[in-house]
Amino acid sequence: MKAMVQVVLCRCCIEVSKLLDMERLQKVASESNNVVSTVAVDAVCDGRNLAPVMAEAKLKEVDRAVVLACHKKDISPAVVKAYRRAGVNEYLVEFVNIREEVVLPHMGDHESAQKKAETKLRAAISRAVLLSPLEKLTEQMATRNVVIIGAGVAGQAAASEAARTGAHTILLEKTGRSLKAPGVILPHSQVVGAKGYGGNFTLRIRAGEKSEDLGAAAVVVATGGGWTSLRGPLAKAVKDAMPLYRFYEVLLSGSPPNGPVVIVDTPDPVGKTVRVQDYAWDETLETVIELKKKHPDTLVTVVFQEMRAFGLSELAYKEAADIGVRFVRYDRNGSPKVDPKQPNTLTVKDLSLGEVLSIRFGTLVFASIPPNEDNKLLADALRISMTADGGTRRGSIQRWPVTTPKPGVFVCGSALFPKSKAEAKVEGQAAGAMAGAFVMRGVVEYGGVVAEVTQDKCSACLTCVRTCPYEAPFIGTASKAEIRIQACQGCGMCVGICPSKAIELRNYTDEQIMTETRTLLGGDF
């Protein structure tokens, strides 16, 4: 059947028609014998302008469209929706970003821009003709469970926020400590394995002695920070060092600190195992001010490598310095050491003085905590990736700060990297709300642009199985690769890597990409 293409030219708030000759573009469009209708509109992003276009589309019975306008992400939802109502499949609407790819970067060059726009139009028509209609499918989620791994500050915040959306929350806590959070709390439990995709996970849980399977629609990783004792040479010399949060609890209980207090930034300042990423500055400053106010005679020294007092913390830093807290900055070459023969003296080279200082202390406190060592196990179980520092990796720092690249898996708190309690709580709330909203949709949407295996060509080499970050390909019963389309995100990595060319990505086939390239190279500009 012959493809019936409608070409929509957007004047894009006059910018496009100022530089380009719209009539010549329309003529180029009508040269192709697949194009049955060409319309020029003032601004395709204005819904009112779409009505006549859709009326024309219905009249001419078009089945696919090429829209020359601006950025696809900005206009596609409205345009696609309108076309769906006019009976055109949403995957058959091809967008050409004429404004940002041609008009704006080539403002002074009328002739080249015109030729480039014409060539881009021809390429888009050639691609549109090759597209095939696709459908999105849905699947019911088996459960409404949000499984939160770790019931610390972030985990509890996530639980209360997820419970508010109506999801069932299940908290897995590694220790047996009692806590209050909405939902089911499983003490002494850990995730050891996982199967499935966002919406329908099956987690393998080890709770105490037993192992069992748990269905989950979404997973929130809130494993928090790691070591709660010193590491490296310091651990050999100092026996009773404590983490900052415990010191703060002692302080609140009212008992005076044991002698002068030294706060170091990391539990292993000498070793190279931990990069000091984020000193828990807010907490440290809050604690030292509290300490100085309650016990003004105590000598307090803060030993740190990097200063990160953000925003209003700067005021707290000034206040702490004013009331007599000593701040000592060091670097790798002069990191703090304690001689085991003199377990109460810390020697450190002050970076600003250039001298080696000996600081006597009664209590040693460490502030920042490294990422949890369980992150590695969890990353293997859930197949999510990690950062170089041993934290869990998030999707994108700008767009998805509390999601992992894997749909349905969220991450918050110190599982990413060490951070303050307040920040961990906010992140926990965000991750909990997102997980709750994800679960309460109740259905998994899948399909559309996904990979597809031609099983005759498959030699079951497992390359796709190893490459996919989402565990979509698997070797099925016929000993050939199959794609679990619920898990497929449509990136096409398996398609590019398949040595037998047995996999194709719908609407991004080799033929479609190469035809577009060829047509683009045909024009001379």
Add this chain to the structure above:
Amino acid sequence: MTDRRPKIVGFCCEKHGADAAVLAARSGKHIDASVRLVQVPCTGRIDGIHLLSALEEGADAVFVLGCLEKNCYYDTGSIEGRKRVGYVKQVLAEAGIEKERVEMFNAASTNAWAFPEAAAKMVEVAKRLGPIGGGEK
């Protein structure tokens, strides 16, 4: 030969690469008109044959613009893309064609400079090397 304009093909991913190109245009950067952009969902979708056939069809240089490797939308996509580009470079070297004609770049969607820089670099390469095979075409 000197007034012949080079032809550059850029494959960019729909996530960060295309956004970087759009941001470059919106922040008023000008690029050489000879750059032709082809969008793919992810640079991991790129196959050696796409790059090679682009060179065969008359492109003087081809580049691939993907996400930053540690911030890729599809987790490992741009790392895969870089591997494919490396493979094509090897093939070109065996065929006696300058391997600088194919290059991989990474950009975050907020890096307005990345796309114009990549385009300018490839235009420079294409102008320096001239057409493939010394311009008998």
